[in-house]
Amino acid sequence: MLFSNCSILRPNGEILENAYLQVTDDKITYIGTKKPTRHTGAVYDYTNKLLLPGFINTHCHVPMTLLRSVGADLPLDRWLSEKIFPLEDKLNKDWAFSGSLLGIAEMLRSGVTSFSDMYFFGESRANAVLESGINANLCMGILCFDDSPFDKAPMVQESKDLFHAYHNANGGQLKIDIGLHAEYTSNPIIAKAASDYAKEIGANMHIHISETKKETDECIARHGKTPVAYFNDLGVFDNHVTAAHCVWLTEQDKQILADKKVSVAHCPISNLKLGSGIADMFSLMEKGINISIGTDGVASNDNLNFLEDMKLTALLQKGLHRNPAIFPASEVFKMASQNGALSQNRMQTGALKLGNQADIIAIDYHSINLLPCIDVISSLVYATLPSDVKMTMVNGKILYENGQFHTIDIEKVMHEVSRIGRKLY
Numbered sequence: 035m036l037f038s039n040c041s042i043l044r045p046n047g048e049i050l051e052n053a054y055l056q057v058t059d060d061k062i063t064y065i066g067t068k069k070p071t072r073h074t075g076a077v078y079d080y081t082n083k084l085l086l087p088g089f090i091n092t093h094c095h096v097p098m099t100l101l102r103s104v105g106a107d108l109p110l111d112r113w114l115s116e117k118i119f120p121l122e123d124k125l126n127k128d129w130a131f132s133g134s135l136l137g138i139a140e141m142l143r144s145g146v147t148s149f150s151d152m153y154f155f156g157e158s159r160a161n162a163v164l165e166s167g168i169n170a171n172l173c174m175g176i177l178c179f180d181d182s183p184f185d186k187a188p189m190v191q192e193s194k195d196l197f198h199a200y201h202n203a204n205g206g207q208l209k210i211d212i213g214l215h216a217e218y219t220s221n222p223i224i225a226k227a228a229s230d231y232a233k234e235i236g237a238n239m240h241i242h243i244s245e246t247k248k249e250t251d252e253c254i255a256r257h258g259k260t261p262v263a264y265f266n267d268l269g270v271f272d273n274h275v276t277a278a279h280c281v282w283l284t285e286q287d288k289q290i291l292a293d294k295k296v297s298v299a300h301c302p303i304s305n306l307k308l309g310s311g312i313a314d315m316f317s318l319m320e321k322g323i324n325i326s327i328g329t330d331g332v333a334s335n336d337n338l339n340f341l342e343d344m345k346l347t348a349l350l351q352k353g354l355h356r357n358p359a360i361f362p363a364s365e366v367f368k369m370a371s372q373n374g375a376l377s378q379n380r381m382q383t384g385a386l387k388l389g390n391q392a393d394i395i396a397i398d399y400h401s402i403n404l405l406p407c408i409d410v411i412s413s414l415v416y417a418t419l420p421s422d423v424k425m426t427m428v429n430g431k432i433l434y435e436n437g438q439f440h441t442i443d444i445e446k447v448m449h450e451v452s453r454i455g456r457k458l459y
């Protein structure tokens with residue numbers, strides 16, 4: 035198919051005007067200002083539309099759409115123990131499937147083409163991903179609250195089963211990572227065994243690290259070291275790791291993350307909502323750490339509008355450092371796209387260039403809240419609303435277009451989630 039008369043955002047930040055982009059199967063096969071001589075499939079007139087790579091949400095718990103706005107105004111430990119854990123005990127795999135589809139629809143609507151997700155109900159999430167067509171790196175969050183051996187710890191067998199059943203399913207649309215929930219929900223034997231297992235099978239790892247001061251202080255009391263130093267000493271960072279949050283880091287922690295090339299998934303809205311703090315991402319950027327952006331689960335966000343997280347990522351660092359020049363929109367856009375691709379270990383996406391996967395979104399900049407669109411990248415990060423996302427394509431297939439979902443029966447999903455809500459609460 036061919037998109038014509040559009041603007042195209044190139045990886046170097048340049049905007050190509052009156053341009054053409056061709057998609058053949060699942061790849062980008064032409065970008066230029068001359069109409070390609072040979073093209074097949076439908077031709078879309080995309081006048082006034084900007085094509086850019088889809089956003090990558092690198093930390094989510096997608097079935098938590100079912101727990102939207104639960105436990106508001108509580109700190110993380112009480113929010114988890116008093117509200118979230120008791121409700122999660124009531125969930126089942128069918129409900130998790132519906133909640134996942136609702137969350138995926140919400141992400142597609144704000145331009146997300148891939149997400150990294152840690153939760154229970156691996157099969158339900160995997161099936162929702164495959165049915166919807168979105169890309170995802172899914173993992174179970176391995177936990178252990180006693181002296182169980184690795185193979186008996188919760189979510190270990192489920193992690194192995196999920197990996198063997200779904201890793202690289204549908205040509206790599208779905209990848210399975212090894213998730214370790216956190217330091218405070220496991221022990222050194224389990225953490226090391228999970229890390230060794232990830233090495234053995236060549237999987238990425240996904241871990242919550244230093245989300246709260248309490249978590250960090252208690253880790254120091256338990257092990258005499260910070261969560262970052264603890265995981266590093268266990269060899270965990272010899273894997274390809276995405277560390278979610280990283281709000282409470284020492285200078286030594288930052289150096290370890292930089293040296294070990296750990297990607298950090300910054301979740302600004304969740305960190306603010308739960309009162310966890312404001313992560314100093316600028317200091318991580320100065321060390322050359324790969325920073326990407328995550329929504330976290332809906333229960334602490336309280337939506338999956340990724341555009342809000344992008345805007346807040348920029349604003350928080352400017353305010354924190356009293357410097358409007360840091361975290362420019364172009365850098366935040368890179369975090370939302372290329373850096374996310376690196377976090378997910380998906381090097382064929384995150385930028386519009388020849389040969390890359392056709393993971394593309396279209397923003398209609400002839401819009402009330404975007405006109406006059408003088409600085410496109412600034413408008414993208416600071417002024418764009420989900421209603422401006424007119425098309426979301428993943429692997430060459432249009433999944434969302436002009437408010438319509440092509441692979442999700444959204445009315446049915448909304449009806450189902452409403453029904454679940456009445457049973458759950």
Ligand SMILES: [Zn+2]
Pocket residue numbers: 093094095242278330331
């Ligand atoms: Zn999380």
